[in-house]
Amino acid sequence: MSERKTITPAHRYRNNDKLVGIGNRFWNMSEEHGVAGIVGDLNDGVLRTADGHEFVNFTVCSYLDLDTHPKVIDGAVDSLRRFGVLDHCIPRTRVQTPVLLELEDSLGELFGAEVVTAISTAAASTGLLPLIASGHLGNGVRPLMVFDKNAHVSLANAKPTCADETEVVTSRHHDLDFLEDMCRTYERVCYVVDGSDSLGGYAPVRELAELQDKYNMMVFYDDSHSLSAYGRRGIGYVRSHSPALDQRTVTVATLSKGFGAGGTAILLDGYPKETRRIIERFAGPLGYSQKMNAAAVGAAMASAEIHRTEELTELQNRLYANIALFDSLLATEQSGSTYPIRVVPMSDDTVIDGAQRVFAAGFYVSPVFFPIVARGTAGLRAMLRAGQTEEQIRRLCEVLVEAGARPPTALPEPVAP
Amino acid sequence: MSERKTITPAHRYRNNDKLVGIGNRFWNMSEEHGVAGIVGDLNDGVLRTADGHEFVNFTVCSYLDLDTHPKVIDGAVDSLRRFGVLDHCIPRTRVQTPVLLELEDSLGELFGAEVVTAISTAAASTGLLPLIASGHLGNGVRPLMVFDKNAHVSLANAKPTCADETEVVTSRHHDLDFLEDMCRTYERVCYVVDGSDSLGGYAPVRELAELQDKYNMMVFYDDSHSLSAYGRRGIGYVRSHSPALDQRTVTVATLSKGFGAGGTAILLDGYPKETRRIIERFAGPLGYSQKMNAAAVGAAMASAEIHRTEELTELQNRLYANIALFDSLLATEQSGSTYPIRVVPMSDDTVIDGAQRVFAAGFYVSPVFFPIVARGTAGLRAMLRAGQTEEQIRRLCEVLVEAGARPPTALPEPVAP
Numbered sequence: 001m002s003e004r005k006t007i008t009p010a011h012r013y014r015n016n017d018k019l020v021g022i023g024n025r026f027w028n029m030s031e032e033h034g035v036a037g038i039v040g041d042l043n044d045g046v047l048r049t050a051d052g053h054e055f056v057n058f059t060v061c062s063y064l065d066l067d068t069h070p071k072v073i074d075g076a077v078d079s080l081r082r083f084g085v086l087d088h089c090i091p092r093t094r095v096q097t098p099v100l101l102e103l104e105d106s107l108g109e110l111f112g113a114e115v116v117t118a119i120s121t122a123a124a125s126t127g128l129l130p131l132i133a134s135g136h137l138g139n140g141v142r143p144l145m146v147f148d149k150n151a152h153v154s155l156a157n158a159k160p161t162c163a164d165e166t167e168v169v170t171s172r173h174h175d176l177d178f179l180e181d182m183c184r185t186y187e188r189v190c191y192v193v194d195g196s197d198s199l200g201g202y203a204p205v206r207e208l209a210e211l212q213d214k215y216n217m218m219v220f221y222d223d224s225h226s227l228s229a230y231g232r233r234g235i236g237y238v239r240s241h242s243p244a245l246d247q248r249t250v251t252v253a254t255l256s257k258g259f260g261a262g263g264t265a266i267l268l269d270g271y272p273k274e275t276r277r278i279i280e281r282f283a284g285p286l287g288y289s290q291k292m293n294a295a296a297v298g299a300a301m302a303s304a305e306i307h308r309t310e311e312l313t314e315l316q317n318r319l320y321a322n323i324a325l326f327d328s329l330l331a332t333e334q335s336g337s338t339y340p341i342r343v344v345p346m347s348d349d350t351v352i353d354g355a356q357r358v359f360a361a362g363f364y365v366s367p368v369f370f371p372i373v374a375r376g377t378a379g380l381r382a383m384l385r386a387g388q389t390e391e392q393i394r395r396l397c398e399v400l401v402e403a404g405a406r407p408p409t410a411l412p413e414p415v416a417p
Numbered sequence: 418m419s420e421r422k423t424i425t426p427a428h429r430y431r432n433n434d435k436l437v438g439i440g441n442r443f444w445n446m447s448e449e450h451g452v453a454g455i456v457g458d459l460n461d462g463v464l465r466t467a468d469g470h471e472f473v474n475f476t477v478c479s480y481l482d483l484d485t486h487p488k489v490i491d492g493a494v495d496s497l498r499r500f501g502v503l504d505h506c507i508p509r510t511r512v513q514t515p516v517l518l519e520l521e522d523s524l525g526e527l528f529g530a531e532v533v534t535a536i537s538t539a540a541a542s543t544g545l546l547p548l549i550a551s552g553h554l555g556n557g558v559r560p561l562m563v564f565d566k567n568a569h570v571s572l573a574n575a576k577p578t579c580a581d582e583t584e585v586v587t588s589r590h591h592d593l594d595f596l597e598d599m600c601r602t603y604e605r606v607c608y609v610v611d612g613s614d615s616l617g618g619y620a621p622v623r624e625l626a627e628l629q630d631k632y633n634m635m636v637f638y639d640d641s642h643s644l645s646a647y648g649r650r651g652i653g654y655v656r657s658h659s660p661a662l663d664q665r666t667v668t669v670a671t672l673s674k675g676f677g678a679g680g681t682a683i684l685l686d687g688y689p690k691e692t693r694r695i696i697e698r699f700a701g702p703l704g705y706s707q708k709m710n711a712a713a714v715g716a717a718m719a720s721a722e723i724h725r726t727e728e729l730t731e732l733q734n735r736l737y738a739n740i741a742l743f744d745s746l747l748a749t750e751q752s753g754s755t756y757p758i759r760v761v762p763m764s765d766d767t768v769i770d771g772a773q774r775v776f777a778a779g780f781y782v783s784p785v786f787f788p789i790v791a792r793g794t795a796g797l798r799a800m801l802r803a804g805q806t807e808e809q810i811r812r813l814c815e816v817l818v819e820a821g822a823r824p825p826t827a828l829p830e831p832v833a834p
Contacts, residue, residue: 004604007559007583009551014581016551020699027510027698038512042505047512061506068502076503076712077494085485086493086679086716088459089478093444095455095464095781119537122706126543126574134426134433142424153705157543160577164431166424187421254707262503262710281444282437288570289539290671293679295493295712299503364512 013159013168026372035355035367045387047364055359056392058382059366063229063340064315065387066260071306072299076261079298086293093280093287103297106304111235113245113267116279117255117297119290121224121264122154124252127283128266129158129220132190133165136278137250138218142166143190144182149173150199152222155192174204176211183215195223195238195251199343199381201334202226202237209244219244221251227265228258229319229340234307239267246270255292255300262296318386322393326384329397331408343368343379344405351378354403361399363392380405430576430585439788452772452784462804464781472776473809475799476783480646480757481732482804483677488723489716493678496715503710510697510704520714523721528652530662530684533696534672534714536707538641538681539571541669544700545683546575546637549607550582553695554667555635559583560607561599566590567616569639572609591621593628600632612640612655612668616760616798618751619643619654626661636661638668644682645675646736646757651724656684663687672709672717679713735803739810743801746814748825760785760796761822768795771820778816780809797822 009015030036040047040055045068048054066072079099080086088097100117107115118124131137133145145168147156162168171178174193182189191211195203203221211217221238228234238251251267266279281287292300306312319340327335332342346354348370355367358380369378380400384393401407426432447453457464457472462485465471483489496516497503505514517534524532535541548554550562562585564573576585588595591610599606608628612620620638628634638655645651655668668684683696698704709717723729736757744752749759763771765787772784775797786795797817801810818824 005561005602006604007561009559009582010580012581014547014578016547016553016582016699020548020551020553020695023698024695027694031694036511039515039518040512042500042502042514047514057505057507057512059507059511067504067506073497073501073503076497080490080493080497080712083459084490085459086490086677086713087484087673088474089484089673090474090476094447094453094476094783095457095474097459097464098456101456120540120702120707122543122702123537123539126539130431130433131437134437136433136437142426144422144424154702157578157701160581161431161574163427164429164577165426165433185422187423256504256506256707260503262707277444277448278437278441281440282433284574285537285539285571290537290673290679293710293713295497296503296710366511 013163014157022371026369029352030367033352033356035352035359038364055362055364057364058396059364060385061225061257061383062260063258063319063383063385064260065385066228066258066303066306069260069306071302072260075302076295076299079294079301083294086295087291091288092291099294099297100291103300106301107265110233110304110307111239111265111267113239113269114271114276116266116268116276117292118264118266118286119292121222121252121254123285123289124264124266125154125222126158127286128250128252128279129155129192130161130165131278131283132218132220132250133162136282137275138190139188139247141188143188143218144169144186146171146179146182146189146191148191148193150194150197151192152194152198155222176204176207179211179217183211183217188216188218190218190220192220195221195236196226196339198225199341201339205238205241206243209242212244212248216248218248218250221249222253223251224254224257225341227253228307229316230338234258234312234316255296259300259303261299261303263292263300315386319384322384322386322388325390325393326397327408329394329407330400331406335408340384342382342384344382344400345379346404348375348378350404351380354380354400357403358396358399361395363396363399430580431574443786443789446769447784450769450773452769452776455781472779472781474781475813476781477802478642478674478800479677480675480736480800480802481677482802483645483675483720483723486677486723488719489677492719493712493716496711496718500711503712504708508705509708516711516714517708520717523718524682527650527721527724528656528682528684530656530686531688531693533683533685533693534709535681535683535703536709538639538669538671540702540706541681541683542571542639543575544703545667545669545696546572546609547578547582548695548700549635549637549667550579553699554692555607556605556664558605560605560635561586561603563588563596563599563606563608565608565610567611567614568609569611569615572639593621593624596628596634600628600634605633605635607635607637609637612638612653613643613756615642616758618754618756622655622658623660626659629661629665633665635665635667638666639670640668641671641674642758644670645724646733647755651675651729651733672713676717676720678716678720680709680717732803736801739801739803739805742807742810743814744825746811746824747817748823752825757801759799759801761799761817762796763821765792765795767821768797771797771817774820775813775816778812780813780816
C-alpha cells in the first residue's frame with residue numbers, strides 16, 4: 001500500500017496547514033488561560049458561568065443592544081405565532097409565504113435600496129461573488145476580482161470559487177494605486193472589501209467612487225459592522241458616503257450585530273427585477289438552502305421599526321458617548337473614530353495576563369496575539385455598545401490601565417456621527 | 418479603453434454561463450406558466466394566493482409535518498423567552514450561552530453521535546469539506562476528493578475550494594468500481610455523496626462500508642432527506658445502515674426538512690474532543706458567521722423530544738402509508754421505496770400543462786423539464802408527508818392521471834421502514 005499516491009496541494013488561495021497550524025496554537029493558548037471557550041447564562045446583560053463568576057461581555061457586536069430589546073424579541077415571537085412555521089421548506093423561487101417579501105419591502109424602504117435577504121452574510125457573499133466573477137451580476141463582463149488582503153475571511157474564502165469563473169488577485173489594504181492600475185489593464189475590475197473592518201476603520205468609499213466613475217469599477221462591500229450603528233436611520237457607512245449607489249456597488253450587511261435580529265441584507269441599486277431573480281435562483285445557497293427563519297424575520301421587522309424612530313438616534317448617541325468616554329480613558333489607534341471597535345495595545349508578554357485580569361474584574365475582552373497577529377501587535381479587542389453604563393466603561397478602563405494599557409496623552413478629537 | 422484585457426475563465430469545476438444560461442430559461446418558463454414564483458399565505462396546511470386560489474403544497478420537505486407541530490413552535494417561542502436573545506453575537510469559540518450546547522447534547526443522545534450544529538447544511542458542508550480535503554478532519558492524510566456527479570449542489574460548490582487543498586475528481590453516480598480504483602491508486606480517498614438523494618434514492622451505504630474497511634476510505638454523506646423520516650427515532654438512512662460509523666464517516670443532515678426546525682446537525686463518531694474544536698474554529702462559516710438562532714434551537718429541542726416518543730413512529734407510519742397509497746395509484750421509478758420523493762414522468766410537451774392542471778385542482782408539484790434535465794426525462798416532483806389526507810393524495814393522483822401520468826400496471830411491493 002505504501003506506494004499509493006500522496007497529493008501536493010496547490011494552495012493558491014488558501015492553506016489549511018497554515019490556518020489550522022497557526023490558529024490552533026492561538027486558540028489553545030487562549031482556552032488554556034481561560035480567555036476563550038467560556039460558557040455563561042445571559043441575564044440582564046450579565047453572563048454567569050457554571051462556577052458563579054459574573055461578567056459583562058465587551059466583545060459582543062450588538063452595538064445598539066437591539067438584540068435584547070423587548071420589541072425585537074416580541075417581534076420574533078409574534079412572527080412565529082402569525083406564520084406558524086419557522087420555514088416553509090421549499091426554495092422560494094417555487095413557492096413562498098410572504099414572510100421574506102414583507103421584510104425585504106420594509107428594509108428596502110429603510111435603506112433606500114432593493115433588498116434581498118439571506119440566512120447569513122457568509123451565505124450571501126458565497127453566493128454573490130461567483131455571480132459577479134462570471135459577469136452575471138454586473139454588466140456581463142467578467143471582472144478581474146481584486147480582494148483586499150484584509151477582507152473578512154467570509155469574503156476571502158470565495159477566492160477559489162471566483163477563480164474558476166475569472167481571474168483573482170489579492171491587493172494590499174486599501175491600495176487605490178494598484179486598483180487604478182488594474183482598472184487601466186482590465187476591461188473590468190471588481191474590488192472586494194469590508195466597508196467597515198472587524199478590527200476598526202472604514203473603506204475609502206469616496207475615493208473608490210472616483211475609480212468607479214472613471215473606470216466603471218465595481219465594488220463589493222461587506223458593511224456588517226456599521227449597519228445600525230452608523231448613519232441616519234442606521235443605513236451604515238457605505239450608504240452614507242458612497243456617491244456610487246448604482247449597479248457598480250453591491251453591499252451585504254448582517255442583520256445580527258447592530259441590527260440585533262439575524263440574517264443578512266443584500267443591498268442593490270439600479271438593477272432590474274430580472275437581476276433579483278438571478279440572485280434568488282443562482283446565488284449559491286440562496287437558491288437551495290435555508291432562508292432567514294420566521295423568528296429572525298419578525299425580529300428584523302421590529303428592529304426596522306425602531307430604526308424609523310427617534311429611539312435609534314438616541315441609541316446611536318449613547319453608543320457614541322460610550323465610545324468618547326472610552327477614548328477619554330484609553331489610547332488606541334482607533335481613538336476619535338465613530339467606529340465601535342477598539343484594539344487596546346498590549347505587549348506579547350502581558351496580553352494574556354491582561355485578558356485574565358479583565359475577566360476576573362467582571363468583563364470579557366478578546367485577546368489577539370502571536371501567532372494570529374505579528375509579534376509586537378498584540379492587543380485586547382473591546383466593542384462599545386449603547387447599553388454599557390458609564391461605571392462599567394470606567395471600571396474596565398481602570399483594569400486595562402492596571403494591566404498596562406496607556407491612557408491618552410491628549411484629549412481625543414470629539415466624536416461626531 | 419477597448420484594448421483592455423478580457424478574461425477567459427478556467428471553468429474546471431463550475432460554469433455560471435451554463436448554470437445561468439440553462440437554468441434561467443427553465444425558471445422563466447416555469448414562472449411564465451405560473452408554476453414557479455408563487456406566493457401564498459399558509460393556514461392549516463393550505464396556501465392561499467392574493468387572488469384567492471387555494472392549494473396544498475406537495476413539494477415541501479417537512480416529511481412528518483413537524484414544522485407546524487404546535488410543540489415545535491412552542492419550543493421556539495419558549496427558547497426566545499428563556500434566552501432573551503436570538504443570538505449572542507460573538508464566535509462561540511470565545512464566549513457562548515448554553516443554548517447550542519444543550520441542543521447538541523440532546524441530538525447527540527438521540528442520534529448516538531457527537532453533534533456539532535450549524536446554521537444550514539450549506540454552511541456545514543462549505544466548512545467541513547475543505548478541512549477534510551486538507552486532512553485536518555480525518556487522519557492527517559490529504560485524500561483525493563471524489564464527488565459523486567449527482568451530489569447536491571451544496572456539496573458540488575465546494576469543489577474549487579477543496580481543489581486548492583488537494584485533488585478533486587467527479588465520479589459517475591454511485592460508481593463503486595471507480596472508487597475502488599481510486600482507493601488502490603491514492604493513499605487516501607474521500608467520497609462525497611448524498612445519503613439520500615433529492616430526486617429519490619439512497620446511497621449504497623453497505624457497499625461503501627466495505628470499501629471503507631478495505632481501504633480506509635472516508636465518506637462524507639449529506640443525509641438531509643432521510644433524517645426523521647427514516648429509521649428508529651428518525652436517525653436517518655445512513656446511521657441505520659452504515660457499519661462504518663467511526664472516524665471514516667462524516668454526515669451532515671438538515672434540521673429543517675423532516676426535523677421541522679432549522680439549522681443542521683454534523684454527526685461525528687470516534688473523534689476526540691480536539692476535533693470538535695478544530696471544526697468550531699476552522700470549518701469556514703462555523704468559526705465566524707451566524708449560528709442557529711435561539712428559535713431554531715428551541716424548535717429543534719422540541720422536535721428531538723418528539724423523536725423520543727411513540728408519536729414519531731406514528732408519524733413515520735402515516736408517511737409510509739401515504740407513500741404506499743401514492744404508489745398504488747401512480748407508477749414512478751421510485752415506487753416501492755420508503756423514500757418520500759416521487760418524480761412522476763411526463764413528456765416534454767405535457768409537463769407544464771400537467772403542473773398547471775395540478776395547480777388549478779388545488780395542489781402544487783414542481784415541474785422539472787428541459788433544459789434543466791435531458792429531453793425525454795421531464796416530470797413532476799411530488800413529496801409525500803405524514804399530514805396529507807387520503808383524499809388529497811387520491812385527488813392529486815386522479816389529476817395527474819388526467820394529465821398523462823401512468824397508473825401502476827401491477828401492485829407495488831409493500832413498503833417497509
